[in-house]
Amino acid sequence: MMKSKSRINIKRDQKPKSTDDFFSNFEENNANSKSDSEQNENRNKFTRQTFIVSESQLEKLKDFVHTKKLREDYNYTQKQALENALELLFKTVDKIEKRGGDQQ
Numbered sequence: 001m002m003k004s005k006s007r008i009n010i011k012r013d014q015k016p017k018s019t020d021d022f023f024s025n026f027e028e029n030n031a032n033s034k035s036d037s038e039q040n041e042n043r044n045k046f047t048r049q050t051f052i053v054s055e056s057q058l059e060k061l062k063d064f065v066h067t068k069k070l071r072e073d074y075n076y077t078q079k080q081a082l083e084n085a086l087e088l089l090f091k092t093v094d095k096i097e098k099r100g101g102d103q104q
Helices: 036-042 055-071 078-090
Strands: 008-010 026-028
């Protein structure tokens, strides 16, 4: 009996990061895939942040994302909505000053 080779391997030897989601624990084996260092350079760095918002704003955000999924983009997420909103917010100021200290 032959074993079939799966194209998906589970990364069992790596501890999940807080930014990992379910699918990031899987990887595809592709002969033409880029090295890990090349992929990491091309990726944006993300971090988790907690915000306090009013219940009505949160519900409106959820309804907005739901509407986008129904009408335009089935894969639209709350994360994308917040990124789009922040981009619009940042465009309202000509120059954003960096904070002092060791912050980047």
